[in-house]
Amino acid sequence: MRFLLAFVLTGFGVLGATVDVPVELARPARDWALFGVDLALPGFLANPATLGFAGDWRFDSTCSSLFGVGQVWAVSLVGPVVGGAATLLDSSGIGADLSYRVWAFQLGVGIPFGRVGIGGKARLLRPVAPKESWGWSVDLGFFWAGPIELGLVAESLFAASPYSGETWARDLSVAASLSYSFPRFFGALGLAFTDIFTVPTWAVAGEVDFGVLALRAGLRSTGLCVGGGVQFRGMVLDWVFTLHPDLPQSFRVSFGLRWP
């Protein structure tokens, strides 16, 4: 437990300064289960180029505890062509001298050109505690909705770190997915390689969707995710259990609205 606390606290101080961590932690449960592979699935904010292929509007909200030492509060709204999210990462409950509070905002736009989509996303980071500062970055995304869907995101093409002396390295993530459809259900299976230039990570994930009920699983070097979702009366509940190799099990549940 002391290791866990030290790891998370050290991580907050270091990782909280980067754009990626607050943004990734804010993912709704469905996006979390399909982490990485969602770069090649239509209608996910992770790859803005897929926004042009979103079939409906999605509002998701998530509140999750980070092993009891911090809270993640997040909302996102994604629809055809445009999507955005707001996140608050807060560990002010630990103690007066160990207070971290970071806001993160995203706004993405994706335009479809036939089977190809191109998009861009701006990310804004606003650390509030222990020190106030601003940071931003711009990402570019590409998506091809072919027999195999391909997604590519170039991250932090232009960026300014909120911490002086720090730079955010440019990075690249790619993914491929195969969608399948049967009369009674459909799903997707995919493979991804994220952060190729900095912390290369692979991921495999899949989903089976019966319409009312969906089952998902994902595996990456940081852990195994198992989850699902139910849809009812325009509302959606998604959940995911994450099994980490080094940390205790974590859980995330999201509530969402879908329309039309």
Place this chain on the structure above:
Amino acid sequence: MALKKSIFGVIVALLFVGVSLGQEVGSQTPSESFTIKVSGQKTWGITLGFGDPTHLSLEGLEAGQLTLNQSLWAQIEGTVLDFLTIKASFNDQLGPGFQEFLVLVDRKPWYAELGRFVVGDEGEALGVYNKRVLGARITVSSETFSLSGLLARLEGISESLTFTGNVGQVELTFYYEDPSQPWIPAPYLASVEGFYFFTLRVPFIEGFSEPRLAFRTGEGFAEFLANWGLEYLRATAEKNAETSLPSGAYLVLQDEGDVLLLRQDPKVLLRNRVLDLIDLYNAAYGLTGTGKKEYPFVEGSELEKAFLSGLSAFTEIRVDEEAYPLNEARRQRYLSLGETGILEDSVVVEARLPGEREFRSLSDPLLSAYSVRVFSGKGVLRIDFPKDFFRSGAAIHTTFNYIREGGTFFLGLGVIPKSERVYLNGQLLAKDVDYAIDYEAGLLTLFVTIGPQDELRVDFERQRGALGVSTEYERYFLGATLGLGQGQIGVWQATDVGSPSPSSRTMPNTHSLAVLSWQGKLEEWDYSLRVGFSQNIFPPDDNARLPGRNKVNNIVSTRTADGEVLVFAHQNGITVYRAGRFFSYGAGEGLAGRAALSLLPLTNRLLIGTDAGLTIVDLTEPGAFDRIRSWTRLYPDDWNEGRTEKFQGTKVLALTSDGKQVYMATEAELIIAPSSALSKPLDWQRLSLPSGQPTVLLWAQALYLGTTEGLFRLSPEGWKREEVPGPIYALLSRGDELLVAGDEGIRVLRAGVGAGWVAYGVPVRSIALWRDFVWYIAPDGIYREGEQVLAGDFTALGLGLESLWAGTQADADFNLSLWRVDPEPERFPQTQTGIDGRDLGQFADLPAAGHTRSGPSASLSLSRKLNDWQLGIALYSRFPGYEEIGTSGRSDAHGVRFTARYTAVPDLSLTLSGRADITDLTTKPALRLSGGVEGTWKGPANVSFSLNPILSGLSRKTQFSSDFQAGFQAGENPAWNFGVSGKLTAPEFYLAGTMSGQVRYQPWSFLALSLSWSRPYRTRGAPGTETLTARAQLTGVTGYAWTLSWEENFSHPLDREEWSSSRNLSAELRLAPVTAFWGRLAPRATIALEATPAEWRVSGTTLANLDFSTHGVGLRFTAAQGFRPATERTDRAFSFDLSWSSSAWPGIQPSLNYTRSYRILLHPRYPPQLSEDQSLEARLGLDIPQGKSELVLTWAPEQGCKATNRLQYNFNFGPISLETSLTFKDGKISGKTEVEAALRLAPQWGLNISGGLLLGAMPVRVAVYLGATLAASF
């Protein structure tokens, strides 16, 4: 690998679902069938506060800070396509262990579970018991065949706790030294020396006598504080010279007078008192952050010990105007047993004398001068041992039983929700019916009464990684079962995934199990056969990896304010030698890392390179190492703060200095830091390294770096390789020569050119120049220019204190010594240096052979009915290597047993049983024969009896024992019963048991009498106590209800004639309600008397409820008095309650409630102590159109006066409530107004808007907050 297996399994499960659906499509027209029931609520809340931070903090808000929260709970249940069922419940305010999720696929012949479920629930899985998992299980079955597979992650570690009745058992050992670190005294409560105590000169009276810790202030005290740099505390200490001892810090015993025991080490009391005074000082002067004063000493250091010893000379404990100097406290008499309610007969004490290995019973003739006495109510053991017992090596071992209070059992933290199975005498109990459990606190509360002989067993799982449970690996569970007809075979494996890292303390475990079972009928016999085999590689109690061996890395001498000291750097920190003693310091005292790798003494400073950063010790103050402010840690994060070009290394492998600059070699770079700016890493420079891992640095007109690849010299053009191959272990400058120690010997370089060898052909690890000779360490010892001086495994040489010193590597037994090599060789063993020979940061693998348990188990049971008898025979064999998954027990037991039950006659039951067991077959076989006869007969008298003889140890010392019990019960009124139970043992004849009886008689309906008697008997030992209890109860309902009960208890220890008695008398009178024109009156009164030898107490209560037509008045009066003859203490209590409510006015509901109570303590020696309390509450409820208003006024002396008005209006869109409260306390007014509106936006949506105004006066403080919560219910 197992992760991949997991995802493979999950994908198989998903695809299996798909295949099933494919079959569905192909076989028939599917019916659209989705029924999902989802219920729950999602909320989003936002609150913003402005104004006074103190007021806002009471509402959980920060000024100007947006507070966001969300919550979600949901229950999901449904079926999809008629064969897929989902059950889930989530609550994001609880941890992962409380979330439930299960998907069931039931489509013949397939059945699957995906999610969280239990394997081995009540025996449904062969060889596995009660394991909660997260994973997938798939089964395909037909009428005669079934096959299932499982892949899951285990969530917990199986544990089982057994409690025998309400009696707990404890085993304690007290030592003179800490057994794991024999150079350190045992912790205070585990020390054979026991509590510090004072014999009070005046009897201690509870409620009057109040122990206080006091300083004798004055000039001497002021001078003492000034000498220790704490002169600023003088005024605060003098103003707060005395403080009450916390109640948990002491204990008073009646033993040849009253004795005050200190539960805390006096040093801890003093340290805490100084810390409190520093906090008071900081609060008084408003000091915060880096400006506040801190406790200056490293806890446990010699300097702190010296300070506290000096402070104790000015400290005393004061009780009742008597003062007891802290220095005069004594020890070596009272030990803490940690529990109260101890059964004195159960206490067994053994002593190990100094110099001996084994414990001796106190009945040993050698210990005739040793005696003990138990204070069972206080949990204290008094030992009267000779003074020369209390020396190094002494130990005391004790076991005892104690009465556990209440029906609450502590299981420990981290209990996995819903993993528990609770059995009382083998019967499974139901949750929330028979027991409740708090998973977070680990507390189980029984609702059923548990008797002294009842056995409560709780099987549960503890969360992996929870507090107190270490886990270094993920654990996965795989299994398969095959069923064919009457038989079934199961194979399972629970395995830890991952390889151990150098710092992992345990080896990964793999537990495999195979079990076969077969049932059937053979002629008249029903049989059941079960055979199993298990293999457990690195089981949890045998998986500790081998710690590495500690070694000394470096030795330097440095000058401090106290004089010259020698510093040894080793893998567990540093050890400082000064004034003939050794003192160790690690990460807890100020080191940046665990292992100290390099040392560099500078003027007034010592630099210590560690495996996690750099430490600088300021040596300017006396006792520098023992002062917190002397230590500065610089971690890699600190080096890199604000830097664009980051340092990559973390370990400081080598250090040197040229006088102006310090050179540090990490594993990734060379760092150059100005000596004057060591605390300013921004001024540090980075230089890349040549090839190889750095091992040593030396400045000798140039900077030389030794690495594993060779020797390099830093020139303006960069690193230049010198002609000495690596690895380089040491460098030494001798005049204009450079001595280089490596694998080939000691090379001499002069102006960069080879000039011979000091030693050739032998690896040299360390060198030193001492008395004009070159001393060096070779693999077999220390040499002085070719001549061996000392043999051994040495690792470092150093000079200091006019001597040559050497450090070693610990041997295979983890003994590490330090040596003074010259002038006179002298060895300093571990017991003197206090250096742990184990390197606790490095561990090595164990071979699986020798740490694997495996073994078989088999059982065969046969049963049949033979005439009027039901017969059963069972044979079993279980070897110690056999373990099932989910149980924590093992045994080496084999045997046969039979039972025969007579069932022909309804009123007679008779059971004969017998068994022969061989235990420890593989080590020291022992045969045990046991039998039993039990029966009951219901006739004119009910008779029950049992006899259970046991004969054991036939190959060793034969023992016989038999439990027996006989009981008779007859009559209805009078009803009587009599019983005898006991135990007989031989050959050392011992008979013990209890006789008891009871008579109950109710001659008239209003009178019930009973008489109970019990008498223990035993042939030796404490004889016990005989008790006789008489009870009578009179009840009456003629016109009024009354009850009078009396209980008289007599008891006497059987070795004494005089009886003591206690009694309880109580009476209750409930008069019939009186109805008259003015209303209805229902009075009631109770009175009780309780008398024991220690205290008598009388109490009475009168209450009356008076109902007028529309008014109700309640009156209650209570009085009590108690007296304790031993302490002459009298306590009296009075209380008065008046309540009134009315429904006389339509739409108005007034009520009033007033309470007043007094408590008086009286003693001939002390002035009376009076405490009183009162409270008043008045309520006025008003029904208004479309709403309600309620005004509440409360007043109590400690809480002041508070008025609260709550107004609620119901509008079409929802209710709005307005609550205003004003509080007046301690001369200050504060107020709060809160408005809340609950709006119905849509059928499932609601919005709650709230706002509040918080006011405080004197000084005036205002805060405002606004909030909104949106809720979606589904």
